[in-house]
Amino acid sequence: MIDQKITIIGGGNLGGAIAFGLIKSKQIQPSAITVTRRRLNLLEKLQEQGVKITNDNVEASKNADIIILAIKPYQVLEIIQEIKPVLNSNQILISLVAGVGLQKLEEVAGSDVQIFRAMPNTAIAIQESMTLISTNVKSEELRNLVLHIFNQLGQTTIITEDLMAAATVLASCGIAFALRYMRAAMQGGIEIGFGAEMAQFITAQTVKGATGLILDSGRHPEQEIDKVTTPRGITITGLNEMEHKGFSSSLIQGLIASFNKIEKG
Ligand SMILES: NC(=O)C1=CN([C@@H]2O[C@H](COP(=O)(O)OP(=O)(O)OC[C@H]3O[C@@H](n4cnc5c(N)ncnc54)[C@H](O)[C@@H]3O)[C@@H](O)[C@H]2O)C=CC1
Numbered sequence: 001m002i003d004q005k006i007t008i009i010g011g012g013n014l015g016g017a018i019a020f021g022l023i024k025s026k027q028i029q030p031s032a033i034t035v036t037r038r039r040l041n042l043l044e045k046l047q048e049q050g051v052k053i054t055n056d057n058v059e060a061s062k063n064a065d066i067i068i069l070a071i072k073p074y075q076v077l078e079i080i081q082e083i084k085p086v087l088n089s090n091q092i093l094i095s096l097v098a099g100v101g102l103q104k105l106e107e108v109a110g111s112d113v114q115i116f117r118a119m120p121n122t123a124i125a126i127q128e129s130m131t132l133i134s135t136n137v138k139s140e141e142l143r144n145l146v147l148h149i150f151n152q153l154g155q156t157t158i159i160t161e162d163l164m165a166a167a168t169v170l171a172s173c174g175i176a177f178a179l180r181y182m183r184a185a186m187q188g189g190i191e192i193g194f195g196a197e198m199a200q201f202i203t204a205q206t207v208k209g210a211t212g213l214i215l216d217s218g219r220h221p222e223q224e225i226d227k228v229t230t231p232r233g234i235t236i237t238g239l240n241e242m243e244h245k246g247f248s249s250s251l252i253q254g255l256i257a258s259f260n261k262i263e264k265g
């Protein structure tokens, strides 16, 4: 069980998804979670589940053991300043904000606060996130606590801070990239004969199967592709056409463009 009181500042797409994921995990009482947002009416679904909601960030931070920052990047430093008067060294501050490094967070929050960065993706709502964490906190106990919380919400790994930008692109943006593949596959599926609903189901289950093959075996995707590509067959014809049109290259260039966007701000 998670015994700590958790406050999520910014109950938007990600903050809301984390709250729902935590509730689904049944590892924490919904009443131990507080979510803040300016427009409270948009948090009604969480409130119905027993989560506390408020638009007062300072009040919500006062008695929290863990404060998760899920506001937009341009707001994070201002909001840390807002809650700073009530922060104490026993609290853990976890920033989910992309592109704002530990050093900057520490500069603004002060060095006695226990600061972590966590980079999840929206599958956190269904406890299937890939979450990468960085921190300068040395305490194993605190590191394990943060890992324990995110482990309820999917797979979690601690990485060095210098890899957080790459983690943001591959895991957090990555879910959108994978979903765009799915949309394109569905569009193709409709053109060759399926209704939209069926095309979506077939695509989703096929992607789930591909994911399972790689996660279960640890084999390189190309080894699994080799099992599908019958010589002179149908699959290799399609795959080669996709590559002629720049499939892998456009994906890699997209990842690099996203990475450069973080680096340049
Ligand atoms: N959406 C995603 O998949 C991921 C987002 N992130 C990071 O998470 C952060 C949040 O992203 P999203 O959830 O997509 O944005 P969002 O815009 O959906 O959520 C931000 C929320 O903060 C609320 N808010 C604005 N001002 C506030 C204030 N003064 N006090 C309390 N709440 C306030 C907004 O009403 C909104 O609900 C960003 O910094 C982003 O870089 C990181 C990884 C993945």
Ligand SMILES: O=C(O)[C@@H]1CCC=N1
Pocket (backbone or CB within 6 Å): 098, 168, 172, 173
């Ligand atoms: O697109 C963004 O800026 C945020 C950070 C990673 C995922 N969504």
